[in-house]
Amino acid sequence: MTVSVSLQTVHCRKLAAVRREIAPDEIGAAWGPALDKVWDFIRSEPGLWADGHNIFVYRSNEPGGTVLCEFGVEVTRSFEGAGEVYPSETPEGEAAVAVHRGPYERLNEAYDAIDAWIAANRREPTGHSWEIYGDPAPDSALTETTVVRLLRPALP
Numbered sequence: 001m002t003v004s005v006s007l008q009t010v011h012c013r014k015l016a017a018v019r020r021e022i023a024p025d026e027i028g029a030a031w032g033p034a035l036d037k038v039w040d041f042i043r044s045e046p047g048l049w050a051d052g053h054n055i056f057v058y059r060s061n062e063p064g065g066t067v068l069c070e071f072g073v074e075v076t077r078s079f080e081g082a083g084e085v086y087p088s089e090t091p092e093g094e095a096a097v098a099v100h101r102g103p104y105e106r107l108n109e110a111y112d113a114i115d116a117w118i119a120a121n122r123r124e125p126t127g128h129s130w131e132i133y134g135d136p137a138p139d140s141a142l143t144e145t146t147v148v149r150l151l152r153p154a155l156p
Contacts, residue, residue, distance in 0.1 A: 003113035005098045007121075010148060012089040015055055016042055016079065017072030019086070024067055031056060034071035034084075041085040048075050053132050057090055060127040091128050094151045103140040107131065110147040124152040 018034035035054060042049045052074025059068040070088050079087055096117050100110035111129075118125060127150075134144035 003098045003100060003110050005096050005113050005117035007151075008095055008097045008148075010090070010092055010095045010097070010150075012092045013052075013055065014075050014078065015057070015070065015072035015088045015090065016048065016075045016081075016085055017057070017070040017088040018084045019088075020069045020071070021066050022069060027067070027069060030069065031071045034069075035073070037083070038071065038073050038085055041082060042073060042075070045079060048077065048079055049073060050076050052076070053134065055090060055130055055132050057088070057130040058128070060129075090130050090148075091126075091150050093126075094153070096123070096125075096149045096151060098147050100145045100147055101142065103143065104145065107145060107147065110145070111149075114147060114149050118149070118151070123154065126150040126152055 016038050018037050020030050020034060022030055055072050055074055057070040057072065059070075072088060075087075081087055096114045098110040098113050098117075100107055102109075129147065129149040132146040132148070134146070137143045
């Protein structure tokens with residue numbers, strides 16, 4: 001499947017999030033319990049959530065090392081954190097963006113397309129990326145996840 005990549009200016013999105021610094025292969029086991037804490041918190045704060053999406057932000061420390069993950073939910077306003085849930089936001093700036101349609105197990109196709117686009121366009125990533133999860137579809141082939149990789153400013 002061909003994944004289309006576009007250059008976009010992205011703006012910050014407010015999140016309620018739980019942070020974990022983990023190895024990349026631990027992400028699959030960590031996101032569910034972290035997101036449960038976020039949703040428990042959101043349910044206790046009337047008006048904090050309207051229809052925002054789950055958003056996972058990855059801030060890589062070193063290639064092959066741990067990743068600082070923020071497992072979050074888009075919220076409507078600022079708030080005071082409690083326990084492990086704290087306010088955060090996605091980065092802003094120029095980004096390579098791809099919309100993945102299909103099961104989550106194939107998200108690597110979007111990342112591969114973004115990496116190829118970055119190389120072909122001689123751009124450099126910042127190390128920050130995030131996934132914006134659309135509403136799950138009954139047929140996983142129709143589920144949409146937007147993958148965003150923040151870019152360093154282009155050289156003149």
